[in-house]
Amino acid sequence: QVQLVESGGALVQPGGSLRLACTTSGFAFGEYPMRWYRRRPGKERDMVGHISPTGGVIYARSAEGRFTISRDNANNTLYLQMDSLKPEDTAVYYCNFYDGRNYWGQGTQVTVSS
16 A cells, blocks of 8 residues: 655744755655645646656656755655745645656645744
């Protein structure tokens, strides 16, 4: 059974940093691309970035230069390092895996506010 569990969300001040993690099980994590998405209040869920099995990353424009996606294939874990956070980064963040079917975690809330 595929499981994705996000963690690390919190309330943080503008300019702060957070590191989110997505622990996974039930599939061959190291063989698949993984994605981070977010759903901001009142908006559709959109992609933050994509990482290949070997670590190549593509970022959404809103994330470039501030966010870093990485993965630990030995421990089946995906990461999202977020720096220089802005209030508009407030969202529920999700990790995603697709093998013909989309799998999602439950999400973790990030709130950027002073």
